[in-house]
Amino acid sequence: MSKPIRYRLYLIGYPIRHSLSPHIMNYIFRRNGIDALYELYEVESNLKQVIKIFRDTGVYGFNVTIPYKERIMEYLDGLSRDALEIGAVNTVQNKEGELIGYNTDWLGVYKPITRFGGNNFDQALIIGAGGAAKAAIYALRDIVKTIYIANRTFSRAKQLSLRFKRYFQDITPLKLGSKGVEDVASKVDIVINATPIGMKEGEKPIPTESLNNDTIVFDMIYKPLHTELLKRAEEKGLKTIDGLWMLIYQAVEAVKIWFDISADVDEIRRFIVEEVL
Ligand SMILES: NC(=O)c1ccc[n+]([C@@H]2O[C@H](COP(=O)([O-])OP(=O)(O)OC[C@H]3O[C@@H](n4cnc5c(N)ncnc54)[C@H](OP(=O)(O)O)[C@@H]3O)[C@@H](O)[C@H]2O)c1
Structure with missing residues (x-):
């Protein structure tokens, strides 16, 4: 036996x-x-x-x-x-x-970003306002100065910005899909997708055309490993980090x-x- x-x-x-x-x-x-x-x-x-x-x-x-x-x-x-x-x-x-x-989710964000990207950034955009977004925002507390949180339900983005306000110089909630998000995406150092948008083929949480050349793009999704967001970012030569x-x-x-x-x-x-x- x-x-x-x-x-x-x-x-x-x-x-x-x-x-x-x-x-x-x-x-x-x-x-x-x-x-x-x-x-x-x-x-x-x-x-x-x-x-x-x-x-x-x-x-x-x-x-x-x-x-x-x-x-x-x-x-x-x-x-x-x-x-x-x-x-x-x-x-x-x-x-x-x-x-x-x-x-330990926050370390799942912090470790790859500091390993592949660095530890001193001005601005980051977090897409989503659920549990994973909370861990991501916490992970950035010592390495990013300004945070934007874009969510489908604006009130949840607002709640998170109040919750984590004390860690950042500035924190701004946004409505996902608004023009403001596109403008922000074009100037931040890090974009993190903390929503399931991208699990279905072809969908992505934000337009990628305006992403600038130095942005690190992190997608928490790991199925598929190469989401549309990451594919488009790679095509532009950006540094990417997948959910795996x-x-x-x-x-x-x-x-x-x-x-x-x-x-x-x-x-x-x-x-x-x-x-x-
Ligand atoms: N790689 C990893 O180790 C890891 C770890 C944790 C999570 N994740 C992934 O991260 C994602 C979020 O997880 P979570 O735990 O934060 O989930 P959650 O607490 O349920 O939050 C989901 C978030 O996604 C948004 N969302 C969901 N469906 C949407 C849609 N169709 N359009 C726009 N926004 C949508 C929600 O917006 P509303 O507030 O408007 O509902 C909310 O902000 C999931 O895909 C999960 O698999 C990966």
Whole structure:
């Protein structure tokens, strides 16, 4: 009979059937000799009940994705400073029976930008005002002076600009689709797409014609890896960062919290691109 697995970890969310996270996590565990298994746990409703099951069965840790990153917070026993400031949790650690919430999404934005772009920028445009946008804005707090937030629902962009105001010299909410967004896109150093616009072929969140030559374009979407936004930016010779970088960096940071190890981001990316995608 085979030995039971020592550590069990999950991703909760809905829908998550096509998630790449188990591939990334189980690859890290294999490569580092950790006797752990990471599985999907689709939660359509009754989050409270699932958390009770996790507590009762002594889950080692779990990740949280759409639509629970904010709602999960009320079921946890503690929050890291980052999670509290961002207002969202994507990683939970079971610390001797206490469930502690963390946010590693912001590092999924911060690490690739500082690695491929630098750490001192004047202006950035964030498209979207959901959980991922919040993490992105937080990630830019020490490396960008001025932020614009463009969202379909203007009131949410406004809410975020109030929430994160203290971190920036200036922060301006915009209505996605307005002329103002196009003007801003032509002058910023970084554009980050934190909406699902681009998952369907041919669609992009903003017109790309006006993007200037030095802009770094970051798309959080990883399916497809080359979104229309990134394709157009590449055609213009701009530096681009795809959502797979974010996915891998946030995963590596989650594993660091659970097992105190540093996994090799580039090796994981090679594995995913060559053997999974
Ligand atoms: N690569 C990664 O590791 C990673 C991590 C996290 C998230 N993501 C991706 O980032 C995106 C946002 O995730 P989230 O967690 O922030 O989701 P969320 O909290 O549900 O927010 C979604 C955002 O997208 C906007 N939006 C949705 N559909 C839209 C449409 N058809 N037209 C215009 N705007 C639309 C929403 O605008 P309203 O406010 O107007 O509804 C909102 O600002 C998703 O595509 C997700 O897969 C990637």
